Amino acid sequence: MNETQTFQLDGEDIPFAPGQSIMQAATAHGAYIPHLCWHPDFAAHGSCKLCTVKVNGRFGSSCTMAAQAGMSVENRTAELDDKRRTLLQMLFVEGNHFCPSCEKSGNCALQATAYELKMMSPHFDMFYPDRPVDASHPDVLLDFNRCIMCSLCVTASAEVDGKNIFYMGGRGLLGRRVHVSSESGRLGDTNFALSDRAASICPVGVILPKRRGFAVPIGERKYDKAPISAQVKERV
Amino acid sequence: MKLELETAAAPETLRRVAIDPVSRVEGHGKVTILLDDDNKVHQVRLHIVEFRGFEKFIQGRPYWEVPVMVQRLCGICPVSHHLAASKALDMMLGVKQLTPTAEKIRRLMHYGQILQSHALHFFHLASPDLLFGFGSDMAKRNIVGVVAAHPEIAKKGVLLRKFGQEVIRMTAGKRVHGTGSVPGGVNKSLSAEERAELLKDIYQMVAWSREAIGMIRNLFEQNLAAYNAFGRFPSAGMCLVRADGAMDLYHGGLRARGIDGKTLFDHFDYGRYWDVIGEDVKPWSYMKFPFFKALGPDEGAYRVGPLTRVTQCDSIPTPLADKQREEFIAFDGGSVTGATLGYHWARMIEMLHAAESIKDLLHDDDIVGHELMATGERQERGVGVIEAPRGTLIHHYRVDENDQVIRANLIVSTTHNNQAMNIAVREVAKQYLDGREITEGLLNHIEVAIRAFDPCLSCATHALGRMPLEVAIVGADGTVLDAATRDQRGLTREIP
Numbered sequence: 232m233n234e235t236q237t238f239q240l241d242g243e244d245i246p247f248a249p250g251q252s253i254m255q256a257a258t259a260h261g262a263y264i265p266h267l268c269w270h271p272d273f274a275a276h277g278s279c280k281l282c283t284v285k286v287n288g289r290f291g292s293s294c295t296m297a298a299q300a301g302m303s304v305e306n307r308t309a310e311l312d313d314k315r316r317t318l319l320q321m322l323f324v325e326g327n328h329f330c331p332s333c334e335k336s337g338n339c340a341l342q343a344t345a346y347e348l349k350m351m352s353p354h355f356d357m358f359y360p361d362r363p364v365d366a367s368h369p370d371v372l373l374d375f376n377r378c379i380m381c382s383l384c385v386t387a388s389a390e391v392d393g394k395n396i397f398y399m400g401g402r403g404l405l406g407r408r409v410h411v412s413s414e415s416g417r418l419g420d421t422n423f424a425l426s427d428r429a430a431s432i433c434p435v436g437v438i439l440p441k442r443r444g445f446a447v448p449i450g451e452r453k454y455d456k457a458p459i460s461a462q463v464k465e466r467v
Numbered sequence: 468m469k470l471e472l473e474t475a476a477a478p479e480t481l482r483r484v485a486i487d488p489v490s491r492v493e494g495h496g497k498v499t500i501l502l503d504d505d506n507k508v509h510q511v512r513l514h515i516v517e518f519r520g521f522e523k524f525i526q527g528r529p530y531w532e533v534p535v536m537v538q539r540l541c542g543i544c545p546v547s548h549h550l551a552a553s554k555a556l557d558m559m560l561g562v563k564q565l566t567p568t569a570e571k572i573r574r575l576m577h578y579g580q581i582l583q584s585h586a587l588h589f590f591h592l593a594s595p596d597l598l599f600g601f602g603s604d605m606a607k608r609n610i611v612g613v614v615a616a617h618p619e620i621a622k623k624g625v626l627l628r629k630f631g632q633e634v635i636r637m638t639a640g641k642r643v644h645g646t647g648s649v650p651g652g653v654n655k656s657l658s659a660e661e662r663a664e665l666l667k668d669i670y671q672m673v674a675w676s677r678e679a680i681g682m683i684r685n686l687f688e689q690n691l692a693a694y695n696a697f698g699r700f701p702s703a704g705m706c707l708v709r710a711d712g713a714m715d716l717y718h719g720g721l722r723a724r725g726i727d728g729k730t731l732f733d734h735f736d737y738g739r740y741w742d743v744i745g746e747d748v749k750p751w752s753y754m755k756f757p758f759f760k761a762l763g764p765d766e767g768a769y770r771v772g773p774l775t776r777v778t779q780c781d782s783i784p785t786p787l788a789d790k791q792r793e794e795f796i797a798f799d800g801g802s803v804t805g806a807t808l809g810y811h812w813a814r815m816i817e818m819l820h821a822a823e824s825i826k827d828l829l830h831d832d833d834i835v836g837h838e839l840m841a842t843g844e845r846q847e848r849g850v851g852v853i854e855a856p857r858g859t860l861i862h863h864y865r866v867d868e869n870d871q872v873i874r875a876n877l878i879v880s881t882t883h884n885n886q887a888m889n890i891a892v893r894e895v896a897k898q899y900l901d902g903r904e905i906t907e908g909l910l911n912h913i914e915v916a917i918r919a920f921d922p923c924l925s926c927a928t929h930a931l932g933r934m935p936l937e938v939a940i941v942g943a944d945g946t947v948l949d950a951a952t953r954d955q956r957g958l959t960r961e962i963p
Contacts, residue, residue, distance in 0.1 A: 331536075364527055441870055444529065445535060450640060
């Protein structure tokens with residue numbers, strides 16, 4: 232009865248333990264499913280939809296769907312990557328993502344995923360939302376221009392740091408984003424610390440340690456060394 | 468400097484010829500010429516029609532982002548902006564002395580930039596005019612024509628530029644728009660392999676730079692009277708010099724000399740540049756007109772760049788370039804030092820200086836060191852000045868207690884040269900256009916004068932000499948009397 236159960240991901244057998252999601256099992260095996268809001272340390276959020284796969288011919292989020300024996304899962308097909316690219320393009324135009332002068336460039340999961348999926352242009356018209364920069368904290372800068380609403384900072388601050396510094400608020404496409412839960416709405420008026428888990432969880436360039444930008448030279452940044460897909464394999 | 472031909476007395480009675488855009492320069496500008504019925508020139512203006520807005524949109528950004536963001540002003544000399552901003556923010560951070568490795572890596576990056584930019588300008592942009600003649604066959608007067616007629620010269624130009632860009636890549640991380648210089652230092656030094664790779668070719672670069680000086684000298688010898696007179700005008704000048712008066716393209720004090728050659732200020736601390744430099748505005752141009760405050764906006768215009776630097780410094784701190792400087796100043800009794808086309812000669816002397824400086828730095832073990840950053844006592848503002856390929860470049864920032872930029876002022880090289888370029892084109896218009904039938908070849912003379920300054924109107928160097936050009940002769944009543952258009956295929960067609 233201890234026989235390892237498997238499902239197929241793009242024709243490859245992926246072993247899994249009962250209770251694991253498709254994403255968890257694939258990642259543990261070194262197979263890359265594009266994603267942004269999922270993080271191995273936290274419960275799946277299922278909001279970015281980038282990890283959408285086709286299970287037995289039907290679409291589903293691989294981060295929330297439990298792996299089952301015998302599943303046939305399509306992942307890196309032209310059809311799915313095409314849809315993922317469109318999702319990325321929408322994320323790029325909904326925020327203000329100016330990679331050329333962004334200090335997260337080379338270390339940014341959004342940028343690395345766009346390279347992985349060969350996104351060559353934003354395609355859609357830019358929204359240019361008016362989002363603030365919060366520089367009130369002595370050690371940490373918040374640049375909401377780059378927020379993709381993955382909620383990882385909300386989860387990390389609540390579940391690991393026990394501080395509930397961040398929350399998702401606002402309405403509508405342009406209004407909804409991460410907010411700071413102090414009365415003033417400013418990070419400087421909270422007990423947020425650079426050592427908090429939430430300070431290092433942001434996959435893009437919203438939560439940044441101050442006065443350290445561009446310290447790592449081009450060529451030595453995280454995604455200079457290998458594409459994001461190859462890094463999943465390397466970790467295994 | 469004089470204001471003759473800046474504004475005609477009765478412009479409504481004159482017809483207008485426009486060179487739009489000016490080609491084989493970096494960026495977008497146009498020249499308008501007002502002529503009367505006898506083709507006598509009454510007004511000539513160089514307009515810069517771009518609006519960039521960098522000073523505004525970096526407000527609110529964190530200061531450490533600035534050196535990377537502002538370099539996007541330009542694709543030709545981003546290193547200059549990258550370094551000027553870094554220097555300004557060094558001052559803001561209270562860093563008075565960089566580590567030896569950081570300063571030498573920045574200098575290496577800067578000399579790489581001078582080398583590639585000067586090579587680009589001389590070989591790709593200016594040489595077609597100089598090799599074929601200002602009014603020569605337009606179909607050949609471009610870099611493709613140079614490749615066909617003088618392949619060895621073109622090849623050296625391409626490889627000189629490539630080498631400079633490799634120096635930039637190894638120090639900044641990328642050939643264009645790197646991140647190597649950060650406030651307080653640099654983020655990388657050279658590896659032993661990178662150093663060896665550059666050392667392999669540097670002596671060839673020094674040799675080719677010497678040949679380039681020989682080439683421009685020969686051109687002067689063959690056309691001395693015409694070259695010396697072309698767009699010539701007396702001018703004040705400003706540049707950085709080292710404490711001993713020698714040329715220093717990376718750091719120093721400001722030296723200014725008037726039209727009469729007398730020193731207006733020397734070794735002036737650029738941290739208070741606004742005490743000596745003002746900025747005037749004119750209703751017909753988006754570009755400001757800087758001036759020496761002591762002389763006022765009308766009399767205080769000046770020029771910057773290679774010609775000013777080579778003639779105003781007391782020496783050049785690399786031997787081959789210094790010898791060339793002496794020969795340049797002695798040539799024909801010093802006549803070329805005041806010639807607008809003397810810019811080309813001076814630029815090639817600087818290219819040699821850059822190549823020699825790279826060679827010296829490559830032999831300095833500090834460039835492979837690991838002490839990259841320095842710290843200091845934080846200040847409210849910072850000013851950074853550097854001698855960019857085209858001249859003195861000033862960056863000035865104020866940063867608040869939250870690390871956000873609250874004010875920025877940039878005075879770029881081409882802005883300093885605004886009035887000087889205007890005067891040069893007026894001189895050429897008087898010399899060549901006055902009373903003559905306008906032809907494409909004659910109009911190119913105007914562009915030759917502008918190109919001598921190597922203006923960076925921003926970044927559009929891919930025209931390959933087949934500049935889109937529209938010339939319209941408009942009668943006093945506003946009707947188009949004659950017009951010609953040259954399109955991207957290099958064809959000229961008359962419009963009835």
